[in-house]
Amino acid sequence: DAGVIQSPRHEVTEMGQEVTLRCKPISGHDYLFWYRQTMMRGLELLIYFNNNVPIDDSGMPEDRFSAKMPNASFSTLKIQPSEPRDSAVYFCASSRDYQPQHFGDGTRLSIL
Amino acid sequence: QQPVQSPQAVILREGEDAVINCSSSKALYSVHWYRQKHGEAPVFLMILLKGGEQKGHEKISASFNEKKQQSSLYLTASQLSYSGTYFCGTERGGNTPLVFGKGTRLSVIA
Numbered sequence: 001d002a003g004v005i006q007s008p009r010h011e012v013t014e015m016g017q018e019v020t021l022r023c024k025p026i027s028g029h030d031y032l033f034w035y036r037q038t039m040m041r042g043l044e045l046l047i048y049f050n051n052n053v054p055i056d057d058s059g060m061p062e063d064r065f066s067a068k069m070p071n072a073s074f075s076t077l078k079i080q081p082s083e084p085r086d087s088a089v090y091f092c093a094s095s096r097d098y099q100p101q102h103f104g105d106g107t108r109l110s111i112l
Numbered sequence: 113q114q115p116v117q118s119p120q121a122v123i124l125r126e127g128e129d130a131v132i133n134c135s136s137s138k139a140l141y142s143v144h145w146y147r148q149k150h151g152e153a154p155v156f157l158m159i160l161l162k163g164g165e166q167k168g169h170e171k172i173s174a175s176f177n178e179k180k181q182q183s184s185l186y187l188t189a190s191q192l193s194y195s196g197t198y199f200c201g202t203e204r205g206g207n208t209p210l211v212f213g214k215g216t217r218l219s220v221i222a
Binding site for chain 2: 033041042043044045048056091099100101102103104105106
């Protein structure tokens with residue numbers, strides 16, 4: 001079975017540019033999670049969806065961050081405008097009936 | 113609230129044992145353990161539900177003391193493949209999001 005698929009794997013862009021990260025969850029999973037991982041703060045939950053509906057976005061750091069899940073097989077995390085402090089590894093994870101979570105390979109984002 | 117993991121890092125020789133602890137100041141419903149190798153995604157190891165249940169996964173096992181809001185991960189006869197960062201994720205109630213600790217970096221050397 002295919003796992004969680006994220007794209008791109010690496011993204012380098014200049015400050016102020018719009019960044020879009022993409023995620024395809026495992027088929028049949030009803031929960032989708034977006035995390036940000038940094039050395040200082042560890043693995044932080046940004047937002048999660050249940051059946052395509054956002055449940056909790058309290059971890060989204062600022063209005064510059066937004067996430068959508070238009071259907072069960074696709075989600076995006078967008079940063080506009082991007083800033084150097086947004087540099088991190090962003091993971092998407094999915095699960096059935098909430099646990100356990102299966103993580104994608106992540107997107108390593110560098111904002112110059 | 114983020115659980116506290118200890119130690120932050122540990123170095124073992126092959127065959128040695130290690131214990132990684134995860135503590136919370138809040139009552140917990142469950143504790144989840146994941147391992148992340150460098151440059152890779154976290155991989156699920158096991159879930160511990162309240163009730164003091166102990167689970168095992170090959171030579172890796174864990175316990176959950178709900179009264180102390182603490183879980184411990186036991187690695188016995190460590191192998192080189194055990195190297196990585198171990199995260200605990202705590203859940204305070206059914207269908208609530210996990211909160212992950214900052215991780216424990218485990219290095220196993222020959």
